[in-house]
Amino acid sequence: MIEPSIQPSHEGRVVSRPVLIVLHQETSSPGRVGILLREMGFALDIRRPPLGDGLPSTLDDHAGVVVFGGPMSANDDEEFVRRETDWLAVPLKEGRPLLGLCLGAQMLVNHLGGQVRPHPEGRAEYGWYELQPTLDGRAYMADWPSKVLQFHREGVVLPTAATLLAKGEDHFPNQAFSFGHNAVGVQFHPEVTAVMLHRWVVKAHERFEMPGAQSARQSIQGRLMHDAPLRQFAVALLHRLFIEAET
Numbered sequence: 001m002i003e004p005s006i007q008p009s010h011e012g013r014v015v016s017r018p019v020l021i022v023l024h025q026e027t028s029s030p031g032r033v034g035i036l037l038r039e040m041g042f043a044l045d046i047r048r049p050p051l052g053d054g055l056p057s058t059l060d061d062h063a064g065v066v067v068f069g070g071p072m073s074a075n076d077d078e079e080f081v082r083r084e085t086d087w088l089a090v091p092l093k094e095g096r097p098l099l100g101l102c103l104g105a106q107m108l109v110n111h112l113g114g115q116v117r118p119h120p121e122g123r124a125e126y127g128w129y130e131l132q133p134t135l136d137g138r139a140y141m142a143d144w145p146s147k148v149l150q151f152h153r154e155g156v157v158l159p160t161a162a163t164l165l166a167k168g169e170d171h172f173p174n175q176a177f178s179f180g181h182n183a184v185g186v187q188f189h190p191e192v193t194a195v196m197l198h199r200w201v202v203k204a205h206e207r208f209e210m211p212g213a214q215s216a217r218q219s220i221q222g223r224l225m226h227d228a229p230l231r232q233f234a235v236a237l238l239h240r241l242f243i244e245a246e247t
Helices: 031-039 079-087 089-094 103-111 135-140 194-203 205-209 216-246
Strands: 019-022 044-047 064-067 098-101 115-118 125-130 147-152 154-157 163-167 174-179 183-186
Touching (some): 064 103, 064 216, 079 089, 079 103, 098 103, 103 154, 125 205, 135 163, 147 216, 154 174, 183 216, 194 205, 194 216
Parallel strands (some): 019 044, 019 064, 098 183
Antiparallel strands (some): 115 154, 125 147, 163 174, 174 183
């Protein structure tokens, strides 16, 4: 399904190729990331591999790809998980912009030879947690938020070829990374709107009882204090990956 852009161009340039959007549930939305990309002039080509949508053999007709999150694990023995993880070779080989969010980042880690695994003490992150950019992260971009929205119970061990861009709290230290010049993965959720957060809190209420999780109330209230810098991060990251790549 193609969603048209909101703006026909960005900074005087005509954007002719859509961004491929990979979602993992029937009701999933690209949220704020989708809104920002459309405001930048990109149409969205939305695919849902768990529902049978195929992924293109080349990204010649796309400006890049964003792989979103989902309730499944990157380690699940599901055919679509294996296919999608293998498919990440396409944007990597072609040098197309690739952004992985939560599950998408974990699939990228697996593809590159790293590891995705649960915390040994069963801890999780649901709510708003501290983020600290590394020196490489500050060199990559300036706009890093001090707290980010997390919604996960697995973390990653980065492959040796990846560059750590931002660290989290002790239980899940690897929070953002890059690979080469075109691929970025983040463990957290810059795409989540207020409506999405309320829906997640209701649908996954039991996860807020896990060790390390904040309460549902804290998660909703935290958005009032911490969402504006997270939005600015999303703007800067999308500009870095998709706009600067076009120039």
